[in-house]
Amino acid sequence: MASEARLYTFSTSTRGCLKNLRMSTIRKPHPIARIFTIDKTTYEITPESDDEYTSLEDIVDELPDHVPRFVLLSYPVTKPDGRKATPYVLVAWMPVTTGPALRMLYAGAKELMRNTAEVSRVIDATTEDDVLGLEEVLKAL
Numbered sequence: 001m002a003s004e005a006r007l008y009t010f011s012t013s014t015r016g017c018l019k020n021l022r023m024s025t026i027r028k029p030h031p032i033a034r035i036f037t038i039d040k041t042t043y044e045i046t047p048e049s050d051d052e053y054t055s056l057e058d059i060v061d062e063l064p065d066h067v068p069r070f071v072l073l074s075y076p077v078t079k080p081d082g083r084k085a086t087p088y089v090l091v092a093w094m095p096v097t098t099g100p101a102l103r104m105l106y107a108g109a110k111e112l113m114r115n116t117a118e119v120s121r122v123i124d125a126t127t128e129d130d131v132l133g134l135e136e137v138l139k140a141l
Helices: 002-007 012-024 056-062 100-117 128-132 134-140
Strands: 032-038 044-047 069-074 088-093 121-125
Touching (some): 032 100, 069 100, 121 128, 128 134
């Protein structure tokens, strides 16, 4: 991780955003997600916008068709045994049509993003159906 930490950066405001997102989503009764991108010239990881998304459909609508993104997602679920849980995960959006340079850019930052955001799990998604099916994946965690 040392080499990734030197290449990729987070601004102070982005670090604050990551912390606020993690702390504010713990007890929310509905899903909350934020989408993050990497600047190709500075290698800075930043929120794509100030928007928070509250459904998987909204997330799918905002994800680009040919460009990777990181999605931080807090999603309340009821486990098969009846327990309630709110997994906080990183969804690594990597469409199959992504070019090799962007694949490497995002793959190199994935573990740093995971550690900096302090998520419990990373879930790879390559299609819209992968994102729309996240609820079932999260129930099984």
